[in-house]
Amino acid sequence: MANVIIYPTNSLILSDLVKRFGHTPLAMMEKIKEKISTVGVDSPPLNITAEEPKLGLKYAAVEVPAGVRGRMSMIGPMVERSEAGIIVGESPMAFGCMGCARTNELTKYLIRTRDMPVLELAFPKTDEEGQEFVYRIAEFLRSLPQQEEGKE
Amino acid sequence: MKDEAVAKVALVSCGSEYAGVHGELESVASSVNAKLVYPEIEVDILDDIGKDFGIEAASPDLRLMMARATAVVEGITDVDGVFITSCFRCAEAAIVRNEVRSYINKHSTLPVISYSFTERTTAATLLTRMEALTTIARRRHLLAREKQSGLTAGIDSGSTTTKAVIMKDNQILGSGWVPTIKVIDSATEALNSALEEAGLKKEDIQAMGTTGYGRFLVGEHFNANLIQEEITVNSKGAVYLADKQQGSATVIDIGGMDNKAISVEDGIPGMFTMGGICAGASGRFLDMTAKRLGVDITELGDLAVKGMEQNVSMNSYCIVFGIQSLVNSLAKGSTPEDVAAAACHSVVEQIFEQQLQEVDVKEPLILVGGSSLIEGVPKALGELLKIDVLVPPNSHLIGAVGSALLASGFLEE
Amino acid sequence: MAQENKDIITKLVVTSSDSVLPIDAAMRIYESSTEIVIKETCFGTMVTGPSDAVDKVVNEVVSLDKNHIFVKERGFPPGDDRRCRASRGGGSRPGFYFLKEEAMMLPIIGKALDEYERDTPLRKREEKKKLEIKDIQDIIESSL
Numbered sequence: 001m002a003n004v005i006i007y008p009t010n011s012l013i014l015s016d017l018v019k020r021f022g023h024t025p026l027a028m029m030e031k032i033k034e035k036i037s038t039v040g041v042d043s044p045p046l047n048i049t050a051e052e053p054k055l056g057l058k059y060a061a062v063e064v065p066a067g068v069r070g071r072m073s074m075i076g077p078m079v080e081r082s083e084a085g086i087i088v089g090e091s092p093m094a095f096g097c098m099g100c101a102r103t104n105e106l107t108k109y110l111i112r113t114r115d116m117p118v119l120e121l122a123f124p125k126t127d128e129e130g131q132e133f134v135y136r137i138a139e140f141l142r143s144l145p146q147q148e149e150g151k152e
Numbered sequence: 153m154k155d156e157a158v159a160k161v162a163l164v165s166c167g168s169e170y171a172g173v174h175g176e177l178e179s180v181a182s183s184v185n186a187k188l189v190y191p192e193i194e195v196d197i198l199d200d201i202g203k204d205f206g207i208e209a210a211s212p213d214l215r216l217m218m219a220r221a222t223a224v225v226e227g228i229t230d231v232d233g234v235f236i237t238s239c240f241r242c243a244e245a246a247i248v249r250n251e252v253r254s255y256i257n258k259h260s261t262l263p264v265i266s267y268s269f270t271e272r273t274t275a276a277t278l279l280t281r282m283e284a285l286t287t288i289a290r291r292r293h294l295l296a297r298e299k300q301s302g303l304t305a306g307i308d309s310g311s312t313t314t315k316a317v318i319m320k321d322n323q324i325l326g327s328g329w330v331p332t333i334k335v336i337d338s339a340t341e342a343l344n345s346a347l348e349e350a351g352l353k354k355e356d357i358q359a360m361g362t363t364g365y366g367r368f369l370v371g372e373h374f375n376a377n378l379i380q381e382e383i384t385v386n387s388k389g390a391v392y393l394a395d396k397q398q399g400s401a402t403v404i405d406i407g408g409m410d411n412k413a414i415s416v417e418d419g420i421p422g423m424f425t426m427g428g429i430c431a432g433a434s435g436r437f438l439d440m441t442a443k444r445l446g447v448d449i450t451e452l453g454d455l456a457v458k459g460m461e462q463n464v465s466m467n468s469y470c471i472v473f474g475i476q477s478l479v480n481s482l483a484k485g486s487t488p489e490d491v492a493a494a495a496c497h498s499v500v501e502q503i504f505e506q507q508l509q510e511v512d513v514k515e516p517l518i519l520v521g522g523s524s525l526i527e528g529v530p531k532a533l534g535e536l537l538k539i540d541v542l543v544p545p546n547s548h549l550i551g552a553v554g555s556a557l558l559a560s561g562f563l564e565e
Numbered sequence: 566m567a568q569e570n571k572d573i574i575t576k577l578v579v580t581s582s583d584s585v586l587p588i589d590a591a592m593r594i595y596e597s598s599t600e601i602v603i604k605e606t607c608f609g610t611m612v613t614g615p616s617d618a619v620d621k622v623v624n625e626v627v628s629l630d631k632n633h634i635f636v637k638e639r640g641f642p643p644g645d646d647r648r649c650r651a652s653r654g655g656g657s658r659p660g661f662y663f664l665k666e667e668a669m670m671l672p673i674i675g676k677a678l679d680e681y682e683r684d685t686p687l688r689k690r691e692e693k694k695k696l697e698i699k700d701i702q703d704i705i706e707s708s709l
Contacts, residue, residue: 067167
């Protein structure tokens with residue numbers, strides 16, 4: 001079982017497919033859950049405080065906007081835990097966690113430059129594209145180690 | 153102001169939830185009895201918003217900003233004001249933020265503020281801005297007042313100086329202008345000297361208004377009828393003193409600690425910005441220049457109009473490095489006149505670069521605040537913008553006059 | 566991992582099935598456990614509760630039509646004050662729009678999963694290739 005980072009990091013389809021084929025999706029949802037369940041922090045809505053952009057300095061310099069660094073403080077550690085990645089090309093509707101193009105560029109860069117298998121494809125628009133989309137993801141996920149390893 | 157209805161402020165933002173400032177925004181809104189709302193949009197408009205609005209921004213959240221702005225303008229979401237904000241240093245967001253701001257301003261009468269934040273932006277930084285936004289929303293009828301009536305006082309407790317005026321039947325009877333040392337003591341001193349000049353006693357005052365940094369403290373001390381931030385008060389005071397109450401105007405207020413650029417329509421602010429990042433753009437810089445040149449601040453202006461700013465190289469935003477440049481120039485033999493002119497030019501250049509980009513500059517351009525009395529400043533501003541700069545009489549008293557004018561509204565209530 | 570801790574989780578179950586209607590899925594969840602809370606939304610059913618119970622019931626529902634029922638975890642529990650539009654002053658939460666777009670893609674994905682399961686060979690797609698200069702020339706000449 002491998003930790004597979006997905007991009008868009010909040011995708012229903014990717015999160016489902018990774019899990020369906022026996023791996024662990026690393027997705028934004030669990031990070032958000034972790035944040036909002038932090039006891040003693042009250043910074044609605046996501047419990048992100050001024051500390052997060054500072055933690056994000058590990059991934060982006062201080063001249064990078066605070067919103068990028070705040071997001072990177074959540075995405076960066078996920079990339080560091082990942083053993084494989086699936087990147088699906090830009091979705092125009094990905095707001096919120098995926099709402100910043102600059103963060104998205106940096107996220108994809110970190111995934112691509114990590115020494116691990118990475119699959120890149122585009123969201124399907126037709127049945128034919130859908131078939132290829134699912135087949136390629138399925139084969140990619142099957143090629144990853146199925147054994148328990150790399151647990152944090 | 154707890155008895156007033158909750159003002160609904162549309163938050164049109166990108167990045168605030170992830171930059172750690174969202175809580176600050178919510179907190180400042182609730183401190184002025186406002187509630188942030190997120191304009192409801194039709195999902196379908198998101199498909200084409202880039203082309204419909206005109207900016208095909210790469211960031212989806214910026215397209216969401218455009219969609220939300222459209223919803224506000226079209227009245228799909230009913231709000232009292234709009235707060236537009238995005239990350240500082242994001243070029244893409246700066247383009248969208250500016251266009252969204254001017255779009256709302258052009259297509260609605262809603263007051264708009266635009267602000268770029270860092271993770272260090274706090275509720276305190278945003279207070280005056282948010283207070284102004286809700287004041288405009290709530291007190292439109294009060295701000296529409298064009299004449300002072302009865303006998304009222306206004307106190308502007310600024311960061312550097314405290315101003316007071318006594319007005320009666322639309323005339324200024326007396327004024328006081330003292331350096332701010334202890335907020336209440338200085339306000340009392342300024343008020344007493346205004347009363348003395350008017351030949352009146354404190355008991356004669358029928359209503360009072362306060363503004364400026366010390367407005368809450370001074371207002372409570374004197375039990376003022378009106379305690380209001382300086383953006384709405386000063387723009388009112390400026391158009392009143394300049395006799396430009398109807399139509400468009402732009403007010404630039406160079407204060408001791410920060411500057412305001414306000415776009416005014418019929419005496420009511422539409423968009424505004426407040427500077428405060430670098431002291432190099434404030435009256436304090438001129439004060440320090442005067443000290444370094446060994447002249448009184450009141451003489452600096454005369455000196456500056458005789459000088460040529462081009463003769464001195466000044467390219468610093470920072471008050472410390474700015475003064476260093478001036479010292480270097482003097483050491484190299486520059487004349488005090490040229491140095492004074494360079495200092496005035498430096499201040500207006502910084503205001504131009506940092507603030508005037510954020511409001512639509514429409515004539516007349518009214519320059520107010522203590523710095524407007526330094527002749528070199530309006531001259532430099534006029535040269536830079538290539539338009540005539542209007543400095544109204546008593547331009548340093550606008551805050552106090554605005555307060556006295558607006559306070560007279562309480563006499564009729 | 567989620568299965569190992571006993572904390573409360575929320576999963577979103579999105580149905581894109583001809584044989585199982587969202588209401589069937591919801592009913593199945595209602596019947597199966599008392600430990601969990603469910604909320605039906607425009608695009609699916611949110612299931613909140615201890616992770617073991619949520620996983621168990623979600624697996625049961627998915628098994629009704631496994632290639633056409635999709636699941637993702639959700640950060641916020643349903644109706645959380647910080648995200649709920651009722652308390653937040655209108656406007657959907659940002660993730661909603663993307664979810665809607667993905668939900669519209671689910672029939673394509675479901676069909677492909679069926680085909681993958683049946684070992685249906687991958688249909689050859691015609692690759693779109695750039696027009697050769699010669700082709701453009703022909704088009705220009707033919708339209709003159």
